[in-house]
Amino acid sequence: MVRIAVISCPHRGRPHPVNVALGYALMTLAAVGVHASERPGLAGVTGLPPAASRAVDFSTDVEPLLAANCHECHGSETRKGGLRLDVREEALLGGDSGAVIAPGSAGESRLLHRVAGLDPEGIMPPKGEPLNIEQIGILRAWIEQGAEWPESAMGAGAEVRSRHWAFQSVEPVEPPGVKEAAWVRNPIDRFVLARLEREGIEPSPEADRVTLIRRLSLDLTGLPPSPADVEAFASDTSPEAYGRLVERLLGSPRFGEQWARHWLDLARYADSDGYEKDFHRPHAWRWRNWVIDSINRDQPFDEFTRDQLAGDLLPDATLEQRVATGFHRNSLLNREGGVDIEEDRTKIVKDRVNTVGTAWMALTVGCAECHSHKYDPITQREFYQLYAFFNSTDDRDIPAPLPREQGTWRRGMSALDLAKEAYVADEPDGFEAWVEEVAELPDIWVTPAVEDYELPTFGANNGANLYPQEDGSFLVTGMVENKTHYIMMLNTALRGITGIRIEAMTDEMLPRLGPGWATNGNFVLTEVLVEASPLTAVTALEAYGVGSVAADYSQEGFPVGAAIDGVTTNGGWAVDLPELPMHGVDRCAVLTLKKPIDHEGESRLKVSLVQHEGKSHTLGRVRVSYTTSEPEMLAGQAVPQRIRDIAGVPEARRTLDQRAELKRYYQATFQSDVDEFVEFTKRLAESPGVKGEVRAQVLAERDILRPTHLHVRGNFLEKGAEVEPGTPAVLPPLKTGGGEADRLALAKWLVDPGHPLTARVAVNRVWHHLFGEGLVNTPADFGTQGDTPSHPELLDWLAGEYARLGWSRKELIRRIVESATYRQASAVREALLDRDVNNRLLARQNRFRLSAENARDQFLAASGLMEAGIGGPSVGSERPRRGLYQQIKRAQIDPMLAVFDAPSTVQACPKRQRSNTPLQALTLLNGDLFMRSARELGRAAGWVAGGEMESRLCELFQRCTAREPTTEDLKDLSALWTRVRDYYREEPERAVEVVGAGEPGPRDVPEAAAWTVVARVVLNLDEVITRE
Amino acid sequence: MDPLKEHVALTRREFLTTAAGGIGGLALASLLAREGVGAPADRRLINPLAAKAPHFAPRARNCIFFFLSGGTSQVDLFDPKPKLNELAGQPLPPSVLEGLRFAFIQKDSARVMGSPRTFRQHGESGMYFSDLLPNVATLADDLCMVRSMHTEPFNHHPATIMMNSGFDRMGRPTLGSWLTYGLGSECDDLPGYVVLEPGPGIRGGATNWSCGFMPSTYEGVLFGTRGDAVHNLGNPPGITTAVQRMSLDTIARLNERRRRHIKDPEIDSRVSSYELAFRMQKAAPDLIDFSGERGATLEAYGIERGDDLQRRFSTSCLLARRMVERGVRFVNIYMDGWDHHGGINDGLVRNCGVVDQPIAALVKDLKQRGLLESTLVVWGTEFGRTPLGDNRIGMAAVTGRDHQPSAFSLWMAGGGVKGGLTYGATDDLGMNVVRDPVHINDFHATLLHLFGLDHEALTYHFEGRDYRLTDVAGRVMGEWIA
Secondary structure, eight states: OBOOOOSSSSOOOOOOGGTTTTTOHHHTTTTTTTOOEEEEEEEETTOOOOOOSSSOOOOIIHHHHHHHTTTTTSSSTTTTGGGSOOOOOOOOEEEEEEEETTTOGGOOOOOHHHHHTTTTOOOOSSSOOOHHHHHHHHHHHHTTOOOOOOTTTTTTGSSSSOGGGGGGGGOOOOOOOOOOGGOOOHHHHHHHHHHHHHHTTTOOOOOHHHHHHHHHHHHHSOOOHHHHHHHHHHHOSTTHHHHOOOOOOOOSSSHHHHHHHHHHTTTTTSSOOTTTTTOOOOOOHHHHHHHHHHHTTTTOOOHHHHHHHHGSTTTOOOOHHHHGGGGGGGSSSOOTTOHHHHHHHHHHHHHHHHHHHHHOOOOOGGGGGSSSSSSSSOOOOHHHHHHHTTTTEEEEEEEEEOOOGGGHHHHHHHHHHHHHHHHHSSSOHHHHHHHHHTTTTTOEEEEEOOGBTTTTTOOOOOOOEEEETTOOOOOEOOOSSSSSEHHHHHHHOOOOOOEEEEOOOOTTSSSSOOSBBBSSSSOOOOOOEEEEEEHHHHHHHEEEEEEEEEESOTTBOOOOOGSSSOOHHHHHHHHOOTTSSSSOOOOOEEEEEEEOOSSOOOEEEEEEEOOOOOTTTSSSSEEEEEEEEEEETTTTTOOOOOOOOOSSSSSSGOHHHHHHHHHHHHHHEEEEEOHHHHHHHHHHHTTTTSSSEEEEEEEEEOSOOOOEEEEEEGGSSSEEOOOOOSSOOOSOOOOTSSSOOHHHHHHHHHHHHTTTSSHHHHHHHHHHHHHSSOOOSTTTOTTSOOOOSHHHHHHHHHHHHHHTTTTTTHHHHHHHHHHHHTTBOOOOOHHHHHTTTOOOOOOOOOOEEEOOOHHHHHHHHTTOOOOOOOOOOOOOOSSSSSGBOOOOOGGGOOOOOHHOOOOOSSSSSSSSOOOOHHHHHHHHHHHHHHHHHHHHHHHIIIIIIIIHHHHHHHHHHHHHHHSSOOOOEEEEEEEHHHHHHHHHHHHHHHHHHHHHHOOOOOOHHHHHHHHHHHHHHHHTSSSGGGEO | OOOHHHHSSSSSSHHHHSSTTGGGGGGGGGGOOOOOOOOOOOOSOTTTOOOOOSSSSSSOEEEEEEEEOOOOHHHHHSSSSHHHHHHHHHHOHHHTTOOOOOOSGGGOOOOBOOOOOOOOETTTEEEEEEEOOHHHHHTTEEEEEEEEEEOOOOOOHHHHHHHHHHHSSTTTTTTTHHHHHHHOOOOOSSSSSEOOOOOSOOOGGGGGGGOOTTGGSSEEEEEESSOOOOOOOOOTTTOOHHHHHHHHHHHHHHHHHHHHOOOTTHHHHHHHHHHHHHHHHHHHHHHHHHSSSSSHHHHTTTTTTTHHHHHHHHHHHHHHHHHEEEEEEEEEEEEEOHHHHHHHHHHHHHHHHHHHHHHHHHHHHHTTTTOGEEEEEEESSEEEEEEEEEOTOOSSSOEEEEEEEEEEEEEEESTTTTTEEEEEEEOOTTTSSEEEEEEHHHHHHHHHTTOOTTTOOOOOEEEEEEEOTTTOOOOOOOGGGG
16 A cells, blocks of 8 residues: 655645754854744845836736736635735735735835745746746836736636535435336435446345344444344334334434444544643543434534534523533643643644534645645635634633433522522621722732743643633643642833732632632642843843732631741641631732832743642642832732622622622631631532532633734744634635624534535535445545545435435434445445445445444443443443443553554544454453453353253354354354363363353353353354444 | 456465465455456455565664653763863853743753763774763664754653654654554564563553554554563463364354355455464464573573563563564564653663663674664654753752753664764754754654655555655655665
8 A cells, every 4th residue: 555645745844953054153152042943034126127117007917927827826726825816815915924915015025036036945937937037027016016906807706716526515416317216215226226227237135134123223323233123123024114123223322322423533532631641531521421412312413513613602502502512622632741831722723623624524624734735725824714713712621410410400500599699688797898998909910911921931840731811810720730830931011010919719620619729729839939130131030039928818827928938848828718618719919029120121020839738739720910009009909809800890780699709708808707608608519510510621712812823834933924713715605694703603604505515524424334435435535635426416415415304313314224225235246346346336235344332332232241321421441331431541542442443532533444453353352341241141141041052052143143143153153162161071170260250150160161152252253343 | 267256266274374474365355456436446355464565675674663761861871062061050141042942941040961971982983972871882883873863842742752653743653553554564473563661651652652543453562571462462261272272263164154155355354363363372472482592692681680670671672682583573662761850860870771781782682693784773762851950940959951852862773774873963062953953754764765665655645645754854864874
C-alpha cells in the first residue's frame, strides 16, 4: 500500500531555527535566543517597474490582466492561498497571508512584488510568461491611483463555484424502472437493481431467516438474538414477521446503545483528558447518556444536531439541551505543567471546528488551518470564520441529574426556593446598614483583563493551570495540587499602585462550591509576594513590602496577617467556617503596600500567591485587582466584588438568590445568628445541585465575545486579519434572520434543506453501518479527494427521504433494512470477484468483523454474563457491562479495544479499521473476561444443562452464532469434548483450574472442563465476531 | 487458472506451508487485486505484515530506538559548554529572553547554571562525551552525534509525540508503525514493532507507540521483561499446550467449513491469525530464555548487576538484540526519569549508571555479530535542557534545568550512518543551534531513507489526505550516511 503521492500539505512552513543566519555573539549575548519567525518585510518600491504614466481604468486595463494571468488560480473555483482576484471585496481582503493590495501604496502591495518577482516566496504567475514591465506598470498605476474597482465590474461571479458533486444541492430523484420488478421491496431496490441489470448481474438470493435475524439484531442492537428469538422468527412464516422483528428491535433500548456508539466515534468520546496527565473525566458519561436517550426516543436528526451544537443558546434551554453541548467537551485538554493555556485553548477550538466539519459535513476543514485547503474550496479565512463560532465559549461542569431524577430535582429546587424565601424574610441586626455601607464603598479597583496577563508565566509552577474567566478571574480545574504557587505577571501602565485586592471566589466546579480546592472548600494562602520593576529592567524585579492587610474573614489560627509575615513555608490565611457542611462564600483580602509601585512608562508587576499548606488547600478561583487610591481609601475595602455588585442592586430588584447570598455572606462574615446560618447552609448543601449529584460537561457562551483573528500559518501567536463568524462560500449562505451569527445559526444552516452535505453525509453513515461500507466509502471525506458515490442517485434519494421522514433515524433505518438489497445473502460470489471485488454494486450483502465493543458484547451475551441496565457511568473492563460502557482512558486505551481497532478518540473517527491480527486471537482465547465467558457458557449450556449431549451442544452453539451447527460441526465438537474430557481425567488438577472456583462445583470436573473448552472454541469461531 | 480460484483451491495446510513465512502466503492474494468497479481493490486479502520491498536499496533493516524520556541534558552529556561555568549565576540580558517561552523558568530571576561535568574527547574521531558515559564513549568512532536537533513543543507529551510521530498532537502513527507499514515484518512468530519499558511507565503510555489511524496491525506491542511477555500470551489456567492445540485444530476445522460455504477469504486470515498467535505463544518464551547466552555476554550487558532497574534495563537491551536476530523490525526501549528540573547532577549520575553499560554492550555485541551494519541504534529524547537553572518559586535551591526545544543532542550507530561524525553546533550556552540545524522531521526523513524508504512517497491515505511521517517537511541528511 505504499503510494507514491504528491506532498499533500506543502505550505506549512516550520519556523527555522532561528539564529542560524544571525550567527551569534556571546560577549553581548545579543543574538542568543532571538526568534526569527518574523516574515520578511515588503521591499517597498525598490525594484518595481515604474507606474504607467496615465490614468488607468479598471475594466479596460486591469481586469483583462487579472483575468488572463490570475483568475485560473485565484478565481471562484480554486482560490489558491485563500485569494480571489475576481471579486472586489475578496481581492481587497487578501489571502492567507494578509492583504495583497494596498490602495494608494505600491510599496505595500504584495501583488506587485509577487508579479515583479521581488517576493522571496516566488514570482506570480508561477507558470507561463511573467508579466512584462508595461503590464506591471499598469497594475502599479492602478494601485497608486487608489485601486478603483467599480462595484459593477466582475461582481456577478461573487459566489464560489465548484463542480464537485457533493457541493451541488440535492435534487429530487425518481427511482428508476427495472425489469425484475418482483424483486423490488421498496424504492431503494430500484436504484440498486437498475444498476445490476445494466451490468447484467443478478442480485443474491435473500439470506436465510437465521442469518436475517442475527444480522438485524447485530445491526440494530449490537447483540445476538437468543435461541428462542431465532426459533420464533424462523418458524413465523407470515409476511409481517420481518416487519414485526424490525419494529421490536427499533424499540429496544439496546438500539440507542448501539447507535450511540457510532455517534461517539464521531464525537471522539473518552473518559479522560488525553496528553500526559490524562486525568479522568468523571462526568463525561452524562453526555453519552444523553446520546443514548436521544437516539432511543428517536429525536429527529436536525434537533439532535441543534442541541449538540448550540443547545445552550436556545431560548429557555432545558437541562438536557445544555447537556447535549457536551459533544464539544470531548476535546483533548493538556494539563501538563507549564503548558501555554492560550495555545491549548486554540487547539481545542480548532479541534471543535474540525470535528464539526467531519461529523456533519464530511469535510476536512482542518486542512485549512494553516493555509487554504489544497483540494477543496475552503480558504484559510473561512476556516477561521468557522473557528469564530466556537471561539467564545467556556467549559463548565454543571449539576445535571438524569432525566428520571429531574422531577425530584425540580421539587427539591422548589422546596429550596421556599427555604430561601423564609431565610431572607428576616434581616439580621445591622444588615441593612451594612448593605448600604457596602453599596457606597468607593469604586477604586482596576481588574486587568485576562489578556493583559502575560501568558504563560502567570501559570502555577507545579503544573496547575489557571483557566482565564470572563470576569478577570482564573479558575483552576482538574489539576489539583497539594502545594502550589500562582504567579500573576502583568505589564501595566498604572502609576502609583498602592494596594492589591485578592478575591477567593466560589465556583460550581469546586468542592462544596469552594472557594478552595480542599475537600471542605477551604484554602490556605501562605504568603503573598509582590515584586515590580520598570518594564525596561525586567530581570531585576524589586520586592515591594506589604504594610498592612485586611480580610473580610479569617479562620481562627489562620489570620490574614500570616499571609504577609514573610514565612513562605507554612501558616497563612484560611477561611473555614467551623462545623459547616459547605463553604460557598466569596472571600476577600486587601493589601496595602509600604510604598507605591510607580515607574516612568509601564511597570512589570508580579504577584505570587504561595500556597504551601498541602492537601490541596489551594485557591480554586482567584481574581487580583489593583488600586492607585490613597492608602486611607483602602479601609473597609475588603469586600468581595460579587457582594458589592449585589449590594449595589436596588433592593426591590434583587433576585431571591442574590438576597440569600447577601444574607449568607453577612452572617458568615459577622457570625450573627449562627444557628440560622448553619441551618440554612445545611439546607443548601443538601439541596440538589450541590450534594454528590450527577454533573455534566457543557459549553457556555461568554457575554463578551472574543475577537477572532486568522492565525498566520496556523500559529496562534501570529495573528492575521480579524474575521467574523461565517460559513464557506461554496456552501449556501448562513441565514441569521437578523439575529446573531452564532452556533445556533450554524446548526440551523447545517440542517437547512438547501445544504448539500449534511443529509447526504448522515444517510451515508447509516448505510455504512447497515452494509459495512458506505455508498461513499470515504465517510470522512466528501471533498474532492473523497470517493464518488457508487449509487449517486440512491444517495440523493435517501438524503431527500431523510428530510421527508422528518429526520427520523429509526424510520430511515427501517426503510433501508426492509429493502431487498439489505436482505440479500452475504456469501461471496466468486464469479463477481473479478468485476467487483469490493462489492460496490451491492450484488450481495457484506460480511464484516464486528467492532471491538460488539465483539465483547457477543461473549457476554452468549454466556449470559452481561449486566442489564441502560446508561450510567463508565466501568472498568473486567465488569461484564457492554463494551460501550468501558472506561476509555486516552493514554491507555484498553488493550482489547485497541487490538480490535477501537478509535484513538483523538479525532472524529467516521470509519473504523477492521484489522485481523494474532493479538486479537490471543485476546479472545486468553483474556480474563473472555475466558470467564467461556466458563460461564460451558456451565450454563453444558454441565448444568440437562438433556442429550447433542442438544446441549446445539444450544451452546446457537447462543454464539444463532445458527444450528451442521452435523459435521457437531461431530467435531463432540469429538473435541471427548478428547478433552479424557485428557483432563489424566490431569484432574488442571481440570479444576479450567473450571475455576464457583458454587456449586460440578460433579464431574473433567467433563465440566471439557464443556469450558468447547465453549471457548465455539466463542472463538470466526462467525461469532462476524456480522454475516 | 484464475488466480483467485487457484487460491481458493489451496487447502489451508498447503497454503501455510508452501509460502515462506506462514501467512505471507496470503500475499498470493495480492495477485488477485483487480480493478473492481470504479475503485481499486483494497479489500485486505493480503497479509498486511508480509515483507515488502523498500523504495530503494536499504542500509538498515532493523532499528533499536532508546527513548530517554523527560529531556536529556545535552550540556551535561554530549555538548560541552565551558561558558556555562564562566557565566554561572549571571542573568541573561532581556533581549535574549524576549519572546522565549519556558515551561517553568521565571524569566525575571533566571540565572545561568554551571555544570560539574568533565568532558573528554574519545576515539580517533575525538568525539566529546562527559564523564557520565564512559562506556558509550568507547563507541565514539561508531557513533553519529547530532548536536543541532531542534523541535517546537516545550511540554513533554506533545514533544514526545512529536519525536515519535512527527507531529505534536496525538493521533498519528509512530515511527515503528511507519516502518512496519512500509516494509512489513520479517518475523513470523513475533510482532514487527515491539516496545520495552524497563522502569516506571512512560508518560502518555500507549500513545507513544500508537498506530494512529492505521490498522492495529501496525501498533507497537508492549513486551514485559518478566512474566507474560505479551498481554494475554499465556493460556488461561489449566489450558495446556495440548488442549490449546486441540482447540485451535477444531476452531480451524469449523472455520474452514464455514469458508467453503461462505467463500470469504477473510476467514482464511482469521485462521492464520490464530495459528500465528499459537506460534507467538511458543516463540516468546524462547525469546526470553537467556540460558543459551554466554556468561561473558550476560556480564557485559550487566544482567545480574546492581538494582532492579539496572537489571531490567540490561535485560531489555539483550532482549532487543535477540529480537533483532529474530527479525523484529523496530524495538523501542523507553526509560523515563530524565526530566531533571531539580537534582540534575545526582539524577544524571544515577540514570547514566543504568543505561551506559548495557547500551554500549549492545552496540558492541551487534557489531561483533555483524548485525550493526543493518541495525540502526538511536539514543533519542524529546527535547534538551536549558543552560538556565530552573528557578521556579518554592524550590529551595536551583539544582536543575528546564525544558528546551530549541537545541538538543541525539546519536545514532549502525544502520548505514557515518561513525565518528559530530554534526551541527550550538551557541556557547547550548541554547540555540548555530550550525546545521536538524528538525525532527529531517531526522525522520533520514531514518526512513536508511531503511530504503522515501519519506515523501511513504504515505497513508486518511480522511482525504495523504499523511507522512514527516508531515509537510523533512530533508534527508545525506552528510550522515556512510
